[in-house]
Amino acid sequence: MRDRKSVGHRCAAASPWKYALATWFAGVLAAVGLGAVSPAGSALRASLGLSDGELAWATSSITAVSAALGIPAGWWVRRFGAQRALPWGLYVMALAAAGGATAGSWGLLLASRIAEGIGYLLVFVAGPVVLTRLTQGGVRSAALALWGTCVPTGLAIAAVTGGALASWRTWNQWLALTALGPLIMAGVLTAVLPPLPRMAARRTHREAGAWNGAVRLGGAYGTLSLVGVGVVMALPPFLTEHQQATPALAGTLVAVVCLGSAAGGLVASWLLRRGFALSSLVPLGVVMPLACLPAFSVALPMAVNTVAATLVLAVNGLLISAVFAAVPASVSRPEHVDVANGILNQLGSMGILLGPPVFGTVVAAAGWSAAAAATLAFGGVGTVLLLVTARTSASGSAAGASPLPGAPGVAGMEEGSESRGNAADAGTPDRRRP
Template identity: 75%
Template sequence: MRVRKRRSQRRASASPWTYVPATWLAGVLAAVGLGAVAPVGSALRASLGLSDGALAWATSSITAVSAALGIPAGWWVRRFGAQRALSWGLFVMSVAAVGSAAAGSWELLLGARIAEGVGYLLVFVAGPVVLTRLTQGGLRSAALALWGTCVPTGLAIAAVAGGALESVWTSNQWLALTALGPLIMAGVLMAVLPPIPRAVVRRTHREAGTWNGALRLGVAYGSLSLVGVAVVMVLPTFLLEQREATAAVTGAVVAVVCLGSAVGGLVASWLLRRGSAFSSLVPLGALMPVACLPAFSAEFPLAVSGGAATLVLGVDGLLISAVFAAVPASVSRAEDVDVANGILNQLGSVGILLGPPVFGLVIAAAGWGAVAALVLVFGGLGAILLLTAARTSASGSAAESSNGPGGRERRNGAEPLAKAADVSKRQRTRP
């Protein structure tokens, strides 16, 4: 009993940069599972006799789970505990990945991918909650912005590793390999993360508009995710058909463009850590539709088009990371962060599912020049909603500062969370 208590005290006194990278890596490994099917799609289609539609369902079923169950998952994580939900989500993903590797039919593969989607959803709802409750101030903003890079980083790793191993491994071996990371990481998190008390759910009357800030951020995330995924999905077709690029060149360009999103998220994390306001990042969104013009034009050299597309994804990733960092300021109670992240994941997944077909239909009707217009509409909507949510949170915190008991300042609406973190830390380190 004393040994367990000493271990708990050591974990509680550890630097935040011990568990922030560990939590981020958990999200990256979960995103590897999200993109695990795409690199071996041809082999799976041949071995299981799948049609293109069936393979698409197996690929996107994880996102479909989040689009359907994001908000309920937020409520459940609140009651179950974010730390436990994060570890269990990784464990579920690991077991389901083994099921995908052993699947001998499309039905079994789809069932395993849906189960993996449940674990993925738990990870992506619980992960930001863990970071929110273990960090404060500028570090919290930086950590949450860093979390926004999990998906592009994980997808890039899956594409590179899966593509490299496709020629020497079977698709089943590759899918089995993706089960190891989440399983190991679940154990690491149990050893690294300090105890996080479950949020106390107060049965109080909620005023109208309680979730307005989270909903605005959710729609912003959905719009920005729609843009990022759609650009990545239609870019290979443009390069192959309009630019007559080779498959190797196309793959290299798309890989660099995808990494641009992760770089943008890292820039957002760095800027927010240095004290930049969310609102100062939003005007950069104007670069996305402008950069789309050379990105999807055959009049420019391929290097210029690829660089412009990378800029589009870089700014998109920067704004998505800013959305994650803004979530704690969008709620007034610490226990609401779980549900807010559920809202974010559900609406973001809806955007991911809608992006490719919406862009495909409009391009078929109006040509490639319509890409810039679509990015202007959806990217602009995401940027405006992010700016609105940031301003609303700032004005709300100013009102609380002037009207709250004792005139205590609440910056960006984050004081309740910071207070909860301080109290839990004192309780953990009490001798």
């Protein structure tokens, strides 16, 4: 009898992971849509007669939607419900991507990408909320850190798959293919996600400082995203102009560098699942500017440049995953998580939009070595904001870390019932093994 209870206990503890992985995969498919235009850029330019500026807008319009509407989307998801908003965001992305596949002009393509950006925003606001309400404690921290790998993973899949299909499929067929994944995943989530606990809406606008933690995390996400995107966008011209790399080779190396971000996020998820304190990960941010120096050094071989840039993105991805893991404990009430994720997406998208022009301006003014200075400045701001939020959450009452009634597997989720503060940051790392 005891053995049967133990097996049941382990199944209950593990059950949230199947929902967490399904939600993560939805985020990855949404990120594939984000990066869908770049692999087809040459074909689109030739077919629709696009200028470089028009192609850039078609590429970045999804992010622009998030930069403009992130916070309103958080309020809307709170009213509509994250469980419904997540699959509906995927449905919108699928429909918009299918429309983009039939576009015959830049205006229609841009309109479809803006519509796709609305669906993308719903996915990336609702996804972390679903994870927060289906998990608790160390599982929650690990699942949210894993969510931080969605974008680099999806972008890498888009780059590799789109590049491979470019030689024997048209850009219309490629964009139509990117509509298929979100459509299927939306149906899967509608069928398998369990009911989420309802959060009572309170008059949160009267609470002084209710959003301070979320704004700090949003600032951290924005500055860290600026660094990551800036390094990725600056690397190809550096490799082609100063290391004599072909465009094809530079593209391959950049894809490898992007995967470093996903690897860093996976490391963060693993460490947080093992009970490491969130604040113990933050000092690794010092590695970014140090690694950025050899990444853009003309005197070093191209292999060293690539390894160093991968290290920059790995630490960047680790810290971004830590940002997502810190969200539940950064708010004063569990029902604030929806809007907090809206703040995160809006400020993070601003950082993504600003990254390429900021790094381009700095390099043009002071040379490639100045990329390390930009990384130090913006990365330093991000790590400080993350560290302050992590320590504040650990010392206070982390309402977002408390169990939510009705979540599957809450009973026995974590043996030993972790304390509230430990979900976001533990003053003493708990390295117990299951």
